[in-house]
Amino acid sequence: MASSDVHRAIEAVFRIESARLIAGLTRIVRDVGVAEELAQDALVAALAQWPESGVPDNPGAWLMGTAKHRAVDHVRRDRVGARKLEELGHAAEVGAAAARVEDDMADALDDDVGDDLLRLVFISCHPVLATEARVALTLRLLGGLTTEEIARAFLVSEPTVAQRIVRAKRTLTEAQVPFELPRGPGRVARLASVLEVIYLIFNEGYSATAGDDWMRPGLCEDALRLARILCGLAPGEPEAHGLCALLELQASRAAARVGEDGAPILLLEQQRARWDQLLIRRGLAALERAEELGGAAGPYALQAAIAACHARARRAADTDWARIAALYAVLAEVLPSPVVELNRAVAVGMAEGPAAGLALADALVEEPALADYHLLHAVRGDLLAKLERHDEARLALERAAGLTRNARERALLLERAASCAAGVAPRR
Numbered sequence: 472m473a474s475s476d477v478h479r480a481i482e483a484v485f486r487i488e489s490a491r492l493i494a495g496l497t498r499i500v501r502d503v504g505v506a507e508e509l510a511q512d513a514l515v516a517a518l519a520q521w522p523e524s525g526v527p528d529n530p531g532a533w534l535m536g537t538a539k540h541r542a543v544d545h546v547r548r549d550r551v552g553a554r555k556l557e558e559l560g561h562a563a564e565v566g567a568a569a570a571r572v573e574d575d576m577a578d579a580l581d582d583d584v585g586d587d588l589l590r591l592v593f594i595s596c597h598p599v600l601a602t603e604a605r606v607a608l609t610l611r612l613l614g615g616l617t618t619e620e621i622a623r624a625f626l627v628s629e630p631t632v633a634q635r636i637v638r639a640k641r642t643l644t645e646a647q648v649p650f651e652l653p654r655g656p657g658r659v660a661r662l663a664s665v666l667e668v669i670y671l672i673f674n675e676g677y678s679a680t681a682g683d684d685w686m687r688p689g690l691c692e693d694a695l696r697l698a699r700i701l702c703g704l705a706p707g708e709p710e711a712h713g714l715c716a717l718l719e720l721q722a723s724r725a726a727a728r729v730g731e732d733g734a735p736i737l738l739l740e741q742q743r744a745r746w747d748q749l750l751i752r753r754g755l756a757a758l759e760r761a762e763e764l765g766g767a768a769g770p771y772a773l774q775a776a777i778a779a780c781h782a783r784a785r786r787a788a789d790t791d792w793a794r795i796a797a798l799y800a801v802l803a804e805v806l807p808s809p810v811v812e813l814n815r816a817v818a819v820g821m822a823e824g825p826a827a828g829l830a831l832a833d834a835l836v837e838e839p840a841l842a843d844y845h846l847l848h849a850v851r852g853d854l855l856a857k858l859e860r861h862d863e864a865r866l867a868l869e870r871a872a873g874l875t876r877n878a879r880e881r882a883l884l885l886e887r888a889a890s891c892a893a894g895v896a897p898r899r
Contacts (some may be wrong), residue, residue, distance in 0.1 A: 477525075478518065481517050484530045484531065485622070488535070489612075491587075492512050493612055494590065495587050496538055496542050498650055499546065500545055501541070503644075504640035504641070504644065505606075507612065507640075509545065512537075514532045517627045520521045589705065592613060592700070592701060592704070593652060595639075599646050600642060602668070604635045604638060604639040606672060607687020609672070622678075656685050663764050665843070666710060672690055675719050676692075678877075698718050702757070709769055712757045712760045713761040713770075716755070716757035716761060717752045717754070719750045721752030723783055726746075726747065727746055731750055735879055738782075768801065768805060771855060780794055781795075792821040796823075803815060809838045813841070819853050821896050832854060845870075847885075849871040851864075853887075856887075856890075865891035868887050871884045872885045
């Protein structure tokens with residue numbers, strides 16, 4: 472195998488195995504930052520050896536073994552340092568901690584990597600971190616993305632992302648976040664944080680908030696992979712299955728959401744034959760599992776149930792909008808939010824007519840949280856156009872276009888506004 476092919480193989484293996492490596496190493500060294508450095512050391516060793524020796528039959532095991540040897544050396548060095556400090560009478564606690572770590576080391580080396588990975592998920596999404604830091608750290612440690620890739624995905628500078636990741640690791644170390652699964656109420660709170668981060672990552676990929684592309688499929692794929700991992704590691708958590716169901720069903724439409732020229736194709740105009748039936752079946756199965764576990768009223772399961780209404784409709788005209796509106800009403804009680812109310816306005820507009828939908832949307836105009844939310848004005852523009860109030864619709868759509876930071880969405884909204892100026896209802 473050529474050296475370039477070996478390097479590509481190493482990069483592919485590391486992207487797949489890095490999360491497991493870091494999870495297993497964190498269990499040993501109790502520091503996410505150090506664990507990532509040790510995993511990178513194993514990658515450097517592979518780059519040095521594999522071009523000569525060839526790619527091992529089990530490359531993941533090779534990397535894990537190499538990294539764990541380095542982790543053992545790291546812990547032993549720390550113990551030596553701790554002993555020296557103890558001799559000076561300054562670090563009895565440090566020495567005791569190091570002793571406990573080495574006592575646990577043998578168990579850690581053989582521990583179930585699935586448990587370690589789940590612990591890493593909870594650490595990277597710890598509430599002590601700001602949301603932006605959780606997203607960046609999760610994509611770095613669990614998604615296997617580089618700092619450059621994360622920066623490009625969220626349209627921020629690479630130094631900004633690097634600082635977020637460094638600060639997140641430092642915060643976790645300074646807060647002495649234990650490498651363990653929280654229990655009781657703490658677990659519920661931490662699980663909510665984990666699910667939120669995965670949800671945010673997917674949403675940014677599904678409808679990019681800024682930039683030149685309508686979608687960023689790579690982010691959707693990373694979020695869906697993380698959701699599937701979480702379901703496998705926490706099979707009894709209904710909301711994990713609810714989130715996975717939602718992402719599977721949403722992802723099933725990806726191929727139909729963008730035209731050959733990259734322009735957005737809205738839901739009611741999509742060619743449903745292009746929807747991925749395998750993802751739909753997976754999503755419906757995950758939703759059924761969430762409901763079996765008693766999670767039908769969870770916010771992610773409710774959103775998945777709404778997505779399922781679309782997935783089950785062979786034609787746009789077959790969509791059960793009355794059920795969707797009812798589900799949004801329940802979701803508004805479970806997860807009160809002006810954005811949920813806006814979505815309910817859309818569903819009511821489809822189920823009961825545009826006037827009913829517009830009444831709900833108009834009630835949100837003074838909502839502070841939606842002051843700069845372009846979709847409020849886009850929804851109002853669409854409903855006004857259906858009522859043939861074309862001048863008002865044009866103004867609403869132009870305002871929406873002025874607020875969005877996504878170039879593709881801006882072009883679509885301006886096209887719809889132009890249709891209203893011509894006295895024609897815009898395509899939905």
